[in-house]
Amino acid sequence: MKKVERIGVNVAGYVDDRTGAAKWLRKNLTKVFPDHWSFMLGEIVLYSFIILLLSGTFLTFWFDPSQREVVYDGSYEPLQDIKMSAAYASALHISFDVRGGLLMRQIHHWAALIFMAGMIAHLMRVFFTGAFRKPREANWLIGVGLVTLGIVEGFLGYSLPDDLLSGTGIRIAEAIIQALPVVGSYLAFFAFGGAFPGEAFIPRIFTVHVLLLPAIFLALITIHLMLVWYQKHTQYPGPGRTEKNVVGYPLMPIYMAKAGGFFFIVFGVTAFLGAVASINPIWLYGPYNPGQVTAGSQPDFYMGWLDGLVRMAPPLETAAFGYTISWNILIPGLIIPGILFTLMALYPFIESWMTGDKREHHLLERPRNNPNRTAIGAMSLSFILVVLINGGNDLIATHFSLTINQIMWFTRIGVIVIPPMVFVITKRICLSLQRADREKVLHGRETGRLVMLPHGEFVEVHEELSAAEKFTLTQHEQPMALQVPNSDANGVLNPQGLKGKLRARLSQAHVEQVSAPSASEAKELESGHH
Amino acid sequence: MNAGVKRLSRYRRHRYAAPALLITALISLGATFQVASALPNSSRMESTPKSTLIEEGARIFAQGCSSCHGLNAEGAGIAPSLIGVGAASVDFQVGTGRMPMADMSQQAMRKDPIYNEEETAALAAYVASLAPGPAAINEAQLTYERDGNTAEGGELFRTNCAMCHNFAGQGGALTQGKYAPTVMGVEAKHIYEAMITGPQSMPVFSDKTITPEEKLSILKWIKSAESEPNLGGASLGRTGPVTEGLLVWTLGLGLLIGIAVWLTAKAR
Ligand code: HEM
Numbered sequence A: 001m002k003k004v005e006r007i008g009v010n011v012a013g014y015v016d017d018r019t020g021a022a023k024w025l026r027k028n029l030t031k032v033f034p035d036h037w038s039f040m041l042g043e044i045v046l047y048s049f050i051i052l053l054l055s056g057t058f059l060t061f062w063f064d065p066s067q068r069e070v071v072y073d074g075s076y077e078p079l080q081d082i083k084m085s086a087a088y089a090s091a092l093h094i095s096f097d098v099r100g101g102l103l104m105r106q107i108h109h110w111a112a113l114i115f116m117a118g119m120i121a122h123l124m125r126v127f128f129t130g131a132f133r134k135p136r137e138a139n140w141l142i143g144v145g146l147v148t149l150g151i152v153e154g155f156l157g158y159s160l161p162d163d164l165l166s167g168t169g170i171r172i173a174e175a176i177i178q179a180l181p182v183v184g185s186y187l188a189f190f191a192f193g194g195a196f197p198g199e200a201f202i203p204r205i206f207t208v209h210v211l212l213l214p215a216i217f218l219a220l221i222t223i224h225l226m227l228v229w230y231q232k233h234t235q236y237p238g239p240g241r242t243e244k245n246v247v248g249y250p251l252m253p254i255y256m257a258k259a260g261g262f263f264f265i266v267f268g269v270t271a272f273l274g275a276v277a278s279i280n281p282i283w284l285y286g287p288y289n290p291g292q293v294t295a296g297s298q299p300d301f302y303m304g305w306l307d308g309l310v311r312m313a314p315p316l317e318t319a320a321f322g323y324t325i326s327w328n329i330l331i332p333g334l335i336i337p338g339i340l341f342t343l344m345a346l347y348p349f350i351e352s353w354m355t356g357d358k359r360e361h362h363l364l365e366r367p368r369n370n371p372n373r374t375a376i377g378a379m380s381l382s383f384i385l386v387v388l389i390n391g392g393n394d395l396i397a398t399h400f401s402l403t404i405n406q407i408m409w410f411t412r413i414g415v416i417v418i419p420p421m422v423f424v425i426t427k428r429i430c431l432s433l434q435r436a437d438r439e440k441v442l443h444g445r446e447t448g449r450l451v452m453l454p455h456g457e458f459v460e461v462h463e464e465l466s467a468a469e470k471f472t473l474t475q476h477e478q479p480m481a482l483q484v485p486n487s488d489a490n491g492v493l494n495p496q497g498l499k500g501k502l503r504a505r506l507s508q509a510h511v512e513q514v515s516a517p518s519a520s521e522a523k524e525l526e527s528g529h530h
Numbered sequence B: 001m002n003a004g005v006k007r008l009s010r011y012r013r014h015r016y017a018a019p020a021l022l023i024t025a026l027i028s029l030g031a032t033f034q035v036a037s038a039l040p041n042s043s044r045m046e047s048t049p050k051s052t053l054i055e056e057g058a059r060i061f062a063q064g065c066s067s068c069h070g071l072n073a074e075g076a077g078i079a080p081s082l083i084g085v086g087a088a089s090v091d092f093q094v095g096t097g098r099m100p101m102a103d104m105s106q107q108a109m110r111k112d113p114i115y116n117e118e119e120t121a122a123l124a125a126y127v128a129s130l131a132p133g134p135a136a137i138n139e140a141q142l143t144y145e146r147d148g149n150t151a152e153g154g155e156l157f158r159t160n161c162a163m164c165h166n167f168a169g170q171g172g173a174l175t176q177g178k179y180a181p182t183v184m185g186v187e188a189k190h191i192y193e194a195m196i197t198g199p200q201s202m203p204v205f206s207d208k209t210i211t212p213e214e215k216l217s218i219l220k221w222i223k224s225a226e227s228e229p230n231l232g233g234a235s236l237g238r239t240g241p242v243t244e245g246l247l248v249w250t251l252g253l254g255l256l257i258g259i260a261v262w263l264t265a266k267a268r
Helices: A003-019 A021-029 A037-060 A086-097 A101-128 A137-159 A164-178 A184-192 A201-231 A251-276 A301-312 A327-355 A371-391 A393-399 A404-443 A467-474 A497-510 A519-527 B003-012 B017-038 B041-046 B049-064 B086-095 B117-130 B150-160 B188-197 B212-227 B241-264
Strands: A069-071 A083-085 A317-320 A323-326 A445-452 A458-463
Touching (some): A037 A201, A037 B241, A086 A101, A101 A251, A101 A301, A137 A164, A137 A201, A137 A301, A137 A327, A184 A201, A323 A327, A327 A371, A327 A497, A371 A393, B086 B188, B150 B212
Antiparallel strands (some): A317 A323
16 A cells, blocks of 8 residues: 555544444445436536526626616716616626626526526426426425526526616516505515615615525525435336336446536536627616616516516406505416416325325336326416417517517417317327327337238338337336215215315326236237237 | 980889889789790709709609699598608608508508609608708718717617617517617618607607707717627627527527437447
8 A cells, every 4th residue: 555545544544433424425425316318407407506606606796786876987888977876887897897707797697597497497307207296295395496486586686787677677576566455565665675766675685686595595405405315316117117226327436427527518508608699788778767668678588477477467457445456467477476386386286186196106207108297287388388478579579570469369368278278289199199109019110111922912010119118118007097986885975075076087187098008918919910 | 414314214203104114024024934934844944953853852742652642742541641741751751761651551661762862852842842841851960970979879769769669779569560660770860850750650859858969869879889799799689588588498408408318328
């Protein structure tokens, strides 16, 4: 042993004697992670969060979160001598007079968009594969919390520079707060420390944006990842993969090397976007001035659906007890989003109630093998998409020669009609895909090779699937609908009442499946096969 | 002095002298006018250039515009009266190719002008001759390079124009399929004329709302925004967050997912 090695061993031994770290490390470093591209979505989110922390810290060195009025005297000519808030002036300073400042601003904002987009994609993968099922409901709930906070964090972020667009956004937020019955105007007064826009709002949201929310994120992400760690990662079904094991690579060194490399890839893509594509060009928007608005005021995409909902609401107000209740803001701005997020958070529990399935699940489902869930997901996505289209109605109108009114009515009707249609269509597609799987297992894969039989008939050669492929296509469960008794022991009809009926109906819908070929079916075919 | 002259001067003081002279003068004037107007077209060059311009304008108008605006520009069911709109309005509408309108859509669209500068000036002179209105602007009047203030112009633009034309003058949608077009690449005099005439849904910005100096500042800002390089990289249309969102889902996340698929692909 060389001297260095001896020192190393001694130090390690010292630490191990006192902490038992070796055992812990051996257990954890050899922990196995399954390998699939969709499992890296969570990593994309994690890495963009780290990029956000780093680039954001850089920005705080120069950003001055104050609404004190200053006169601009920096190097951006077209705003020379204009009165503006110190916040806006310092954001301009970062953009034009701090070396690398504009790049950092753009990296920060692109990272925020990738963070949100990645989080939504990650959520979709968790949803469509059923990864939220027991025992991972807690992680699903944390995830819903993270999405919600992400929306808030992003909104506060682009409100900070106090440019015309962010001011317009804050104004809408104020209107939504004010729309709360009775307490609204007091709450708004409290949040803004007086009348809009006041001088208090930006300093306050700055603290929330750089301190409070990041701390909560950090805590939630830590718990999130610890849960993934202890509950182990789920895996896609396949030969050798069961509810009891995890097939994949050990954390050290393979997974760590891959993950570490992937961090730099995420960073590279973000930096590339920051370097080549302009984002939030605040100098073009100009400083916020309550007397100004601009055509095409839009929020970032993760808020866009809210904006779209508010835009499509018909003007509806009632006056009661001396208060005006603005339903046209209250419903799209608070009530609908509240319902949507509550339903999303509760979905794991709703599904397990519908199916009566209380078991643990560590094997993921292919989306097609759970048609009802997949259809619900697609339906929700189509809702958000339709609403999002209305959020961009003015731009769509000018770019595709349509009128705002056409888009408005299309989306108003579409938001009611399209989601149910998507539900039905998605469910049918899933069932046809199942049917195709069944065909494939029973008759093999079409090869496109034609063979002429001696008597002149042409047949296509079908290639039999491998045993592994057959297993993967047939392993999924064939759940049964819940049986709700028609009468109980005492002869009482419908002992569970309406709720029981509803549950039976829902579970019936949920289990609709094309039955996978059973072993005997396969045998039968094989014996009679040409 | 000879006797003849004396006699004449005596007649001059005659009490019928003044009326007689007046009548002679009137008759000769009438006769000249008769002769002049009976002359063939070719000799029109002798009359003042202004009135020819108007007549030329009237002729073009009868051919190209009267079908919609009425024979005397008095307006018809389909198009408004042009009496009193002034040369500025005609110069703007015809100079930007909006008039003659090609199809009766929501809004006259900008297109390549059909009439050249002289013809446009003639039309403008004709419409201006019907009733006074804002005069057309020529480029020499627009001393915005010297007298304008870019930053102030930006403020004015954001206060008065951005709600329709977007913060960067890229244009935006209005209700019922109408839209405010981009102001980038529009000739300075047409921008000025748009402000003083208020085409269609655009309000008129009189010299009281925005003084002529302020208008020059707006021009200067628009022209500087036009030539401003995209400081942050590709501009994505200068339309705000919608294009940014599209890019992040396609290029941003798309690329990352592509790489993830590649990284986890089984080596074959
Ligand atoms: C700050 C945002 C988030 C970060 C950094 C994050 C990170 C991660 C990572 C790295 C994993 C393991 C790899 C993977 O399965 O992709 C994971 C798993 C998981 N995440 Fe997230 N996530 C975030 C938000 C969310 C959201 C919005 C949801 C859903 C509402 C969610 C639900 C889950 C669940 C249920 C798992 C376990 C998946 C499994 O074991 O198959 N997470 N998360």
